[in-house]
Structures are given as structure tokens and as C-alpha cells.
Amino acid sequence: MSQSGAPALGTVTTEVPARLDRLPWSRWHWMIVIGLGTVWILDGLEVTVVGNIASRLSEDGSGLPISAAEVTGAAAAIYVAGACSGALFFGWLTDRFGRKKLFLVTLAVYLIATALTALSYTVWWFCVFRFFTGFGIGGEYAAINSAIDELIPSKYRGRVDLIINGSFWLGAMAGALLSVLALNTSIFPKDVGWRLTFALGVVLGFVILLVRRHVPESPRWMFIHGHDEGAEEIVSGAERQIEQETGKKLPEPGGSITIEQHRSIGFVEIAKTLFRVYPKRATLGFSLFIGQAFLYNAITFGFGAILVNFFDVSSGSTGYYFAAIAFGNFLGPLLLGRLFDTVGRRPMIAGTYIVSGLLLFLTAWFFNEGWLDATTMTVCWAVVLFFASAGASSAYLTVSEIFPMETRAMAIAFFYAIGTAAGGISGPLLFASLTDSGVVGDAVIAFCVGASLMVAAGVVAVFFAVAAEGRSLEDIATPLSVRK
Incomplete structure (x- = not known):
């Protein structure tokens, strides 16, 4: 340790990545999945609840003077703006100060903001704390995805990442069914039921914390x-626990790397790495996030x-109806996730994007006729999103594994923010007016916009996706700190 209390830096040779990647699946990994992955359930609950209770919030007697268009349009865009801002802010802090500190802080931000949303009596209060709820959730995406990929063995990384991101839809199912209960005025008054839905998010978040x-x-x-x-202490502890659990000695690790330690990487270095060293991978990240954001907004914000x-x-x-759609969304990553580790990243990413886009075009045609x-x-939407959900989850997997270790959280945050801002801020504002107009042709346009961008992203993946299946993170993208 240095006199300032910060660790002394130097050059070290370590087998830690190889030791982590050769671990068999164990209770230690389940602890990580449950502790980190369950937050997507909260995100799904948050997004879905607001969409489903929009009609109740806009009614007289709800206790909140807001219109349905303001809930699904402006308030939704404000939530997404908060998520984008939180991803960038906490993504930078995550790479600088560590994954664990930040995934505790971001969840605390979510808890406080959601509790205060439940107390809303004015539109400005509701919107402010929807922003900060999104701010916390956005930070979770960067901190959690980077931590998960760095802790899960390489041969399981694809399926685990997809299923964890797909668990968003378990929260969406819960939110949809919870909204049915909350909107039942024979059980809860108009100005109470919707507040309880937000309060439940606080309870679940506290348990996860x-x-x-x-x-x-x-x-x-x-x-x-x-x-x-x-x-060394963390990895050795995991190894001892797994050897006791299996009764077998672990095989020797496959290799080591030599690292020149540092405290942080500047924004300029991160930008140069993303856009000069890996321009094709950066294009892929943009395409995948924008495509899935527009497709999902075309359906979910107007359903x-x-x-x-x-x-x-x-x-x-x-x-x-939305619970049925959400179930199809969860089944996609659950049933297709293993194929991303076996068939491979490129065919599965490109395939899920292109197939879901084409199916949405077909749905638009059926609806127009x-x-x-x-x-x-609802069946058509569920089938479309079965494939789209696996593809959208693979977008997070992709940007979290194709860039160097030192830039990982910031890369996740950056592509999430750009893609989600393009589709998640402009999307609700565009699609809310199209789907709320009552004109069939307007809704068809919304579907076709989302479908077109999804297919285009799939085509980009055909050429630019990286064959990352079964490979260590350090092999996919050499850390900037490696001493050659």
C-alpha cells in the first residue's frame, strides 16, 4: 500500500482469468446470478407498470393530474433519459472504482427514487423521480453486465448473460399482472393502487440489496x-468451495497474462480504443442497440x-395480454441462449435480429388487412419478441465482451445510452402518437420502422459480429494494460 492508502501499482503476472474460466458451474456462480441478475426483474417491473397503469393515472381521482399521453410519451422519455445519463455516469465510475461499490450505489439510487415516485401528487414530482429511477437502473446495466461477464466461466457466458438480461421479462409479467390487481377499484381506491405497485418495487429492491x-x-x-x-483471495476461496462441493480437484489453469497495473483510463483513451482500434465492433454495438430499441418501442409503448x-x-x-407477450420474451433467451455458446455468436445474433424483424413486417401486414x-x-407479438428478446439480450452480451477490460463498463454504458436514446427517447415520442391515433395505417408505420431497423442491425451482425463463444475475455479483446 502507498502512504495515501491506495494500493501500490506495479507489473504482475496472473493466472486469475484462466482460473475463473476453467471453473465448473457451482453454487458460487448461482450466488452471483441471483445477486446481480435479479435487478432486471425490477427494471421490467418498472417499465411495464407505468405503461399498464397509464390509463388509471390519467383518470380523475387518481391523485395525479397527468394525461395518458404524458405518461407513455413524455414521462417514458424522461425515464429513458435518466437511464442513459445514469449509464454514462455510473459506467465511468464503475471502471474507475470497481464493480461492487457501484452496483450497491446504483441499486440504492433506484430504491430511493422509486419510493419517492410512489408519493407523487404533481406531474413535475412524478417526472423528476422517474428520471432518477431510470438513472439508477441505467447505472445497473453498466455495473452488472461488466461484473457478470468477468465472473462467469467463458463456456457459459453467452447463455447466462442472455438469460439474466431476459429476466427483465419476468418483471414485466409481474408488472402486467400486478397492474390488473392495482387497477381493480373494488380492492384499492384509484389513488392508492398505482402507488402500491411502486412500493412493491422498493420491497423487492431492498431484498436484492x-x-x-x-x-x-x-x-x-x-x-x-x-x-x-x-x-487472489477471491479466486482461491471460490476454488476451495467448488472443490469441496464437487469432491474433485480442479484442473490446472490454461495460461497467464502480465499486466501493468494502473488506477484509471481517461475518456480520450477509451474513445480511441472504441473507434480507432475497434471501429467495426463499435458499428456493431450501435446497430444492435438502435435496432432493438426501436423494435421494442414500436410494440411495448403502444401495445x-x-x-x-x-x-x-x-x-x-x-x-x-402483456403478461402473455412478456412470457414469450422470457422464453426466447431461456430456450435460445445455449445456442449462442454452441452454434455461435454471429449466426445467432444475426438470425434472431433478422427473423424478428421479418416477423414484425408480417404482423404489420396481417394487422393492416x-x-x-x-x-x-398478442400471439404475433409474442412470437416476434421470442426471437427479438434473445437478440436484444445478445446486444448487451456483445458490447460487454468485445472491448478491452479497462473500457468494459464504459463501453456498455456508451452503447446502451446512444442506442437507447435514439430508440428510447425519440421512440416513445414517435410511437405514442402513432399508436394512440386510432388509425390503422399509423400503427403499421410504427411496426415497419421498428422492423426495418431490426433487420438492418441483423445484416450488420452478419459481417461484423465476433466469434466470442467459448473464448476468454482477454482473448477476445487484449486488455490495454497487458505488457507485451
């Missing part, structure tokens, strides 16, 4: 930033309005 305290820091981050002894305006579904029942009712429209 308690579990997350036991998740270790990323040893990969630690040895680069001068904490090589701590990294309730379409069901109500075109199929005469009551606003209190839309949650049942008047061949669908509320049930068959």
Missing part, C-alpha cells in the same frame, strides 16, 4: 487496479393503446 452484499468484486478489475492480493383503440379491450385487462383480433395480435 441484502443478497447483493455477498457478491464479490470482479477479480479481473482488482488485479488491474493494484488489488492483486484481493483478487395498450392498440388493444384498447382497435380491439375494444378494457384498460383494466390489458395487463393479461384486418385479419387479427386481440388474441391473435
Whole structure:
């Protein structure tokens, strides 16, 4: 340690990456998945609840003077703006100060902001704390995805990352069904039920915070930033636990790397790495995030309005339909995730993007011809999103594994922010007006915009996707700190 209390820096040779990658699946890994992955359930709950209770919030007696368009348009865009800002802010801090510190802080921000959202009595209060709720969730994307990829063995990384990101839709299912209960005025008054939905998010988040305290820091981050002894202790502890669990001695690690330790990497160095050293990978990241953001906004931000305006579904029942859509979304990563590790990243990323886009074009055609009712429209959406969900989850996997260790959290944050801002801020503002107009042609346009960008992203993946399956993170992208 230096006199300032910071660890002394030097040049170290370490087997930590190889030791982590050769570990068999164990209870230690389940602890990581549960502690870190469950936050996507909260995100799904947050996004879905607001969409489903929009009609109730806009009614007289809700306790909040806001219109449905303001909830699904302006307030949704403000939430996404907060998520983008939080991703960039906390992404930089995550690469600088470590994964664990930040995934505790970001969850705390979410908890406080969600609790204060439940207390909203004015539009400005609701919007301010929707921004900070998104701010915390956005920070989670950078801190959590980087930590997960650095702790999970290489042969499981694809499927685990996809399933964890796909768990968003378990939260969406819960939010959809919870909204049905909250909107039932025979159980809760108009001005109480929607507040309880936000309060439930606080309770779930607090439980996750308690579990997350036991998740270790990323040893990969630690040895680069001068904490090589701590990294050694974490990995050795995991190895002992796994050997006791399996009753077998672990094989020898496959190799080592020599690292020149440092405290932080500047923004200029990060930008040069992303756009000068890896321009094709940067193009891929942009394309995947923008494509999935527009496709999802084309469907999810307007699904309730379409069901109500075109199929005469009551606003209190839309949650049942969305629960079915969410279930299809979760099944995609769950059933297709393993193929990203076996068939390979490039064919699966390109395939899921292109197939989902083409299926949405087909859905738009059926809808335009008047061949669908509320049930068959929901089935079409569920099939589209079965493939799209696996593709969208692979976007997070992709940007978290194709750039060097020192830039990982910031890379995730940057592409998430740019793609989500393009699709998630402009998307709700564009699609809310199209799907709420009551004109079939307008909704068809919304579908076709999302489908076109999804197919285009899939084509980019055909040429630029990286064959990262089964490879160590250090092999996919050499750390900037490696001494050659």
C-alpha cells in the first residue's frame, strides 16, 4: 500500500482469468446470478407498470393530474433519459472504482427514487423521480453486465448473460399482472393502487440489496487496479468451495497474462480504443442497440393503446395480454441462449435480429388487412419478441465482451445510452402518437420502422459480429494494460 492508502501499482503476472474460466458451474456462480441478475426483474417491473397503469393515472381521482399521453410519451422519455445519463455516469465510475461499490450505489439510487415516485401528487414530482429511477437502473446495466461477464466461466457466458438480461421479462409479467390487481377499484381506491405497485418495487429492491452484499468484486478489475492480493483471495476461496462441493480437484489453469497495473483510463483513451482500434465492433454495438430499441418501442409503448383503440379491450385487462407477450420474451433467451455458446455468436445474433424483424413486417401486414383480433395480435407479438428478446439480450452480451477490460463498463454504458436514446427517447415520442391515433395505417408505420431497423442491425451482425463463444475475455479483446 502507498502512504495515501491506495494500493501500490506495479507489473504482475496472473493466472486469475484462466482460473475463473476453467471453473465448473457451482453454487458460487448461482450466488452471483441471483445477486446481480435479479435487478432486471425490477427494471421490467418498472417499465411495464407505468405503461399498464397509464390509463388509471390519467383518470380523475387518481391523485395525479397527468394525461395518458404524458405518461407513455413524455414521462417514458424522461425515464429513458435518466437511464442513459445514469449509464454514462455510473459506467465511468464503475471502471474507475470497481464493480461492487457501484452496483450497491446504483441499486440504492433506484430504491430511493422509486419510493419517492410512489408519493407523487404533481406531474413535475412524478417526472423528476422517474428520471432518477431510470438513472439508477441505467447505472445497473453498466455495473452488472461488466461484473457478470468477468465472473462467469467463458463456456457459459453467452447463455447466462442472455438469460439474466431476459429476466427483465419476468418483471414485466409481474408488472402486467400486478397492474390488473392495482387497477381493480373494488380492492384499492384509484389513488392508492398505482402507488402500491411502486412500493412493491422498493420491497423487492431492498431484498436484492441484502443478497447483493455477498457478491464479490470482479477479480479481473482488482488485479488491474493494484488489488492483486484481493483478487487472489477471491479466486482461491471460490476454488476451495467448488472443490469441496464437487469432491474433485480442479484442473490446472490454461495460461497467464502480465499486466501493468494502473488506477484509471481517461475518456480520450477509451474513445480511441472504441473507434480507432475497434471501429467495426463499435458499428456493431450501435446497430444492435438502435435496432432493438426501436423494435421494442414500436410494440411495448403502444401495445395498450392498440388493444384498447382497435380491439375494444378494457384498460383494466390489458395487463393479461402483456403478461402473455412478456412470457414469450422470457422464453426466447431461456430456450435460445445455449445456442449462442454452441452454434455461435454471429449466426445467432444475426438470425434472431433478422427473423424478428421479418416477423414484425408480417404482423404489420396481417394487422393492416384486418385479419387479427386481440388474441391473435398478442400471439404475433409474442412470437416476434421470442426471437427479438434473445437478440436484444445478445446486444448487451456483445458490447460487454468485445472491448478491452479497462473500457468494459464504459463501453456498455456508451452503447446502451446512444442506442437507447435514439430508440428510447425519440421512440416513445414517435410511437405514442402513432399508436394512440386510432388509425390503422399509423400503427403499421410504427411496426415497419421498428422492423426495418431490426433487420438492418441483423445484416450488420452478419459481417461484423465476433466469434466470442467459448473464448476468454482477454482473448477476445487484449486488455490495454497487458505488457507485451
